Amino acid sequence: MSMLSVLRKIVQEVSTAPDLEAVLDLIVRRIQRAMRTQVCSIFLFDSVQQRYVLRATQGLHQEAVGNVSLSMTEGIVGQVGQRAEPINLEDASRHPAFHYLQATGEERFHAFLGVPIIHHRSVLGVLVVQQVEHRRFDESEEAFMVTVSAQLAGIIAHAEATGSINSEQHPQAHVRAKHDRHFNGVAAASGVAIGTVVVATLAAELETVPDKPAHDIAAELEAFRSALDAVRDDIRTVSKGLAQRLHSEEQALFDVYLRMLGDPALTDAIETLIRAGSWAQGALRDVILVQVRQFNAMEDPYLRERATDVRDLGRRILSYLQEGAGPVSIDCPEDSILVADELSPTMLGLVPEEKLVGLVSVSGSGTSHAAIMARSIGIPTVMGVIDLPFTRLEGRQVIVDGYSGRVYVNPSDKLLEAFREVMREERAVAAGLEGLRDLPAETTDGYRMPLWVNTGLVADVARSLQRGAEGIGLYRTEIPFMIRDFFPSEQEQLQSYRSQLEAFAPRPVTMRTLDIGGDKALPYFPIEEDNPFLGWRGIRVTLDHPEIFLVQVRAMLRASEGLNNLRIMLPMVTSVHEVDEAVRQIDRALLELQDEGYQVLRPLIGVMVEVPAAVYQVRRFARMVDFVSVGSNDLTQYILAVDRNNPRVAGLYAAYHPAVLRALQYIARETRKEGKPVSICGEMAADPGGALLLMAMGYEVLSMNSNNLPRVKSAIRGVSLARAQSLLNRVLRMDDAEEIHQYLRQTLKQLGLGQLTRPKLPHQNP
CATH class of the missing domain: 3.20.20.60 (Phosphoenolpyruvate-binding domains)
Structure with a gap:
């Protein structure tokens, strides 16, 4: 198998791993096998301890994992991190920076290759392979390691962040939760908001719908048409609920949804599949996912945003087909931050306007329908937060920084107070400027x-x-x-x-x-x-x-x-x-x-x-x-x-x-x-x-x-x-x-x- 094929397989497997430990374990096992080395290890940088901690290994003593660490200037690992470039040695023990870690059992190994794991200019850690014999790893092996590191850096960063978010479930949570982890996106509407996450998801997931034959085609057609009518009513209700906050042009966004629901290209295609023998849910799934793929494949940013609209409508119709009672209602706390994989205009109606203080979307950009409406209403918004593990954020406290496009998860008391001060300053300045309206500049x-x-x-x-x-x-x-x-x-x-x-x-x-x-x-x-x-x-x-x-x-x-x-x-x-x-x-x-x-x-x-x-x-x-x-x-x-x-x-x-x-x-x-x-x-x-x-x-x-x-x-x-x-x-x-x-x-x-x-x-x- 070629190195490129190996790399693709590693990235594919790792991207579906459930947590950071599984990610790191998969990486070291797959690389050790692909490179035929005796050892592959990962040291991750702990920003609290300011040390590189051994987090996974294949070949060293397993009991050393989590218990062995090096300072930022200690050992060859520290040198790799400081220099942010690979170090390839025939005999590591002869290097002036060599630091023997007795608990690892590494004394048998001489050949050493360490490469930095870098994500957004920050060194996350060091990926190391070692062998018993005295030799330098060749150029192709070094190039493979550098490529693997670059490909996996984002996955590791995401898994590490997810682990930090879930750390409240672990004994060391009080330490790890105070990292003030932030995720970068695009600032879509300025301002600062602090609140509790409400994840906007619909119970219905199109990809999970199984294939089934239609036992009663007339009943399936009726169910589909009833679901369409119900979704139309939902959208009109949301539009009416936001009428006091939106003007005619903004409300026209909801008209777009209603026209899509009445588009024969959509409804006729679904009904054709039902008449051909598919149950309504399967027909809906097939047509919606084809349209989503078509929009997603388009280069144009605005057209790609339409995939969000199509998927959102598909989920809503499916929820009525499955339950007959529509989307699950959301219990909203005060100061709600609405977070979604793909924020759509209708989702804004899921949270009462007096409780909605911020918006975050994993997908999308400043040109999306949702971003346009957020700016109109004046709600701090960040879009395109691609690394955000949003499904694990329900009920978490976050800070939405609509100035720099950052979202902070599980913020420390110190950071919360700093952003609250920003909000107080904003209110005080706004109040002080009200008297300038009729004065000239x-x-x-x-x-x-x-x-x-x-x-x-x-x-x-x-x-x-x-x-x-x-x-x-x-x-x-x-x-x-x-x-x-x-x-x-x-x-x-x-x-x-x-x-x-x-x-x-x-x-x-x-x-x-x-x-x-x-x-x-x-x-x-x-x-x-x-x-x-x-x-x-x-x-x-x-x-x-x-x-x-x-x-x-x-x-x-x-x-x-x-x-x-x-x-x-x-x-x-x-x-x-x-x-x-x-x-x-x-x-x-x-x-x-x-x-x-x-x-x-x-x-x-x-x-x-x-x-x-x-x-x-x-x-x-x-x-x-x-x-x-x-x-x-x-x-x-x-x-x-x-x-x-x-x-x-x-x-x-x-x-x-x-x-x-x-x-x-x-x-x-x-x-x-x-x-x-x-x-x-x-x-x-x-x-x-x-x-x-x-x-x-x-x-x-x-x-x-x-x-x-x-x-x-x-x-x-x-x-x-x-x-x-x-x-x-x-x-x-x-x-x-x-x-x-x-x-x-x-x-x-x-x-x-x-x-x-x-x-x-x-x-x-x-």
Whole structure:
């Protein structure tokens, strides 16, 4: 058997092992056999003892397991951990770092190969093989060990974490439970929540349904149709229960579910199988799992999210077929944190709104239906926590950190108190900022900085106006498209746009034309690409489909009739040809509407600078349009080559990276040379320190999430423009993003504005 086949078999077996001990035992036995060595052992690092503990062995004395350990600097194992690289020795006893462990019986063995087990840059432990004869392990053997270690690191980390979570059942629980174990995901909705886990699962599991013939086809058809009706009623009930918290566009997510239930492609396929002789549960299983596999195989992130919706509906129908009484109700404690493998919108209705304080999903991303709703409601949420052993968390206390995308399980009293302090600070700051609503964002030396907001849902409008927004710098028009199963008509779009324009009139409203692709897609307009962020997205899509672009622009223009506060913004532009063509299409739509008798005026037209190519053409663009706006989130992502939705690299996403700051300064300077206004929307504008830097660079409008607006306004009112410019000059001489971030925090504290910065979060070791 080839080494690759051996590796695949080991990974497959280990991934299904029930606990950490079984995982480690399987690893050492399989590797010892595959490499034909006398010994294979695993030492895991214990962060409490700060020692490498022998946790499994095949070949050494079994009684040494759990009783033998080495410090971080002790023995060759300690050297492997310190250096984080393999050590391959012909005779270990001659190495200066050799430390004889009498209890193991290792004195017979000479050849030694140790490789580090590394997960997310942390050394979890050391994997060791030993042999009696004097020899160096050859290159292929060393390469195999390194490969095995890399493949198994995540599995070991997961098993170790699960063991830590379950440690309350063991005598040493009081020690192990205080590790403040955290799991990384993607921050989907900001804020901090502390509460008790409620695991959202349905009793019905599609994969466990057996094959059975239908003894009475008519009865099976009736049972299936009754289950469909019952699920429809459930969804309508949940939608009605959330009606006070959601507006029409958010509630349209439930309409998506109802349309799926009425889709002949789904229901007819199930009934066809029933008529062919399958019982209803088996027919449902076959059709749902095929659709789930099809959606999961798609490259598009949004379409993959639809697999969650399909599976959720399938489970709900199955629960009625099995029990006739629907999903099992959940007993919810106060301060419930809803945790699910795949969080779906309907699951939000499982917990009463007054008890729901946080959301966590093992699967999914910031673009899922559930994430959209969580942001709308304002519940701290973390998505994509891929290593979280969620089925073992019921009733556990957790902390949801919606700022950094972390979930802490079984937190220590010290960590709980630290996060409670963060929550107290958040409440105190919010209360202190309420009086700023009607005051201008004006510096101490009289410079006025307009503060606008980013919106996408109807619920955003009321919150924005309550916080004193002076305009909309970015209205994400793709949201009304995403929550439907087909392109909205011109009239439907007009109604959505009119509500935004009317609510803010006479304040300006900047509507971005349809921006799909990348991390945003439409279920009825699939875009399948190997690299969607560098593919067919933004203006590229709409220029290729003028029929979509023109309908949208017509709806925008008609919605602005009599209000005249519309601004149109073009996303993802990279060339003057794109800008020229888009402006020509807008003028065409304008003339058509005027010929049809509509009293519409030509709106201000601008471009979004989101990619490096646009940075270096910004003066050319400025000559062609009325304004320039920077999309700092995407621009940062492209400059740094970091997908901010990927939890593996999200930590590399740094808004204050020197390269990003220099690009932003260049954009502002070049646009001003053409006498055109330049604005910015994104995370940096929403941070008080970042807002001061951007103001100093010459940005004339800052646009942000409405929740951040009061903090930014307070920061601007607390400094002079001259002080902000001095701050910028100092920052531009720095070379490290973290150094810049810390300097901004310190400066704000010196100015008496420290309470406005993003909360300082407790930083624990994993």
